Amino acid sequence: MRKYQINNNRTPMPVQDHHERIHNFDEVAQGYTEEMAIAEANRCIQCKTRPCVKGCPVEVPIPEFIKLITERNFEGAIDKIKEKNVLPAICGRVCPQESQCEVVCTLGKIKGSKPVAIGRLERFVADWEQRVKGIGEFDEGACVDLSGNPKVAVIGAGPAGLTCAGELAKMEYDVTIFEAFHKTGGVLVYGIPEFRLPKEIVRKEIDNLRECGVKIRMNSVIGQLFDLKDLEEQGFQAFFIAVGAGLPIFLKVPGIELNGVLSANEYLTRVNLMKAYRKDYDTMVDEGDTIAVLGGGNVTMDSARTALRLGAKKVIVVYRRSEAEIPARREEYEHAVEEGVEFHFLRNPTKIIGDGKGFVKEMEVIKMRLGEPDASGRRRPIEIPGSEYTMPVDLVIMAIGTRANPLLTQNTAGLQLNKWGYIEVNKQMQTSIPNVFAGGDIVTGSATVISAMGAGKDAARAIHKYMQEKLSPSE
Helix, strand or coil: CCCCCCCCCCCCCCEECHHHHHHCCCCCCCCCHHHHHHHHCCCCCCCCCHHHHHHHCCCHHHHHHHHHHHCCCHHHHHHHHHHCCCCCHHHHHHCHHHCCCCCCCCCCHHHCCCCCHHHHHHHHHHHHHHHHHCCCCCCCCHHHCCCCCCCCECCCCHHHHHHHHHHHHHHCCEEEEEEECCCCCHHHHHCCCCCCCCHHHHHHHHHHHCCCCCCECCCCCCCCCEEEHHHHCCCCEEECCCCCCCCEECCCCCCHHHCEEEHHCCCCCCHHHHHCCCCCCCCCCCCEEEEEEEEECHHHHHHHHHHHHCCCCCEEEECCCCHHHCCCCCHHHHHHHHCCCEEEEEEEEEEEEECCCCCCEEEEEEEEEEEEEECCCCEEECCCCCCEEEECCCCEEEECCCCHHHHHHCCCCCCECCCCCCCCCCCCCECCCCCEEEEEEHHHCCHHHHHHHHHHHHHHHHHHHHHHHHHCCCC
């Protein structure tokens, strides 16, 4: 039996120099080489308790795929991951491993040691597959044909919908995804910038699903173009709603109607999905010299770092709690600091001030202090009376969260919603309509890519059980 020797030294990820990367949209983290991946994989002590697997929302067999890397069996490693995860190249880049599989890693519990870089290893083998196996343009002739099998409709081509569709295709259902946009991927394409998740990576992952038999219909706004009853008439027997929570939230302060105040959703969609960062596209996007981004999550970091790359002279993140409470991934926050984003903690806007011509000129903020923890577990911010002051800004980006998108939910009779407009489901992810299931942000509110994928995986199992019990012919 192999004896494992503790190695406290985590293999660093090569990254693009911060002085250079603020002038381009190339990927910041550049990935492990084979030797780096093997060195990092050899840190895994292959513990019998496997806490990392329990920490993974999609149940990737982490010790097994890492062991295969140590043996240079990269093909075996990616096959092992794909037993549970249909989007490994994406998860390896944007999944918050540090708060899920890596936070419970046994090696990380040892004093002076850091957890195994599970996400970086997952990315390595996924990239190896795309590079070495030559996965390229989509070949419709290579697709598995599932026509004639029971039909399931998935509404939304984001992480939850893609995962559910991929899992159902493995079970040999005839799955069609209906996507409102002209591109598939949901938040993966409209929300996450190119420098963090290249869209070519997303395209290839989705093409893999299509070759497994998943059909995709784009420009299909369900709730407007069709409703679920129309789809039932087309032969669909079960449905998974995964439309996300894409309705932006704005602070209720004076001045939000001014030119130069916009949501992070609009800003990032224009840049990412509509390619405003490229000179060969005519997409308009608001620009400014001094830009304030409100919030502290990953969307805030994405917006701030994007603004720098579009030429802003100064980008200020305004967050009402302290550095310790920011919900963004630590790596994204540290990259933003390296790139020159300023952080004004314990501050909250009270008004946005115009220049008399309808454009943003300044923003008034008030200083905050932290009180007792609130429902989120973080200390509640409390205003300090009389501490207001103004800062000059010419663009304000609201990145303080989103709400449920009401287009489909309000046009589906009998669909029960909670008081916030999110879909209510039971433990089997089943809605108030028996053949309709739901998951991801439209159920939970804004969350992570991997949690949405976990919901998609659970929903596929529930749909399969429903189809087997309710719709299969009796023997």
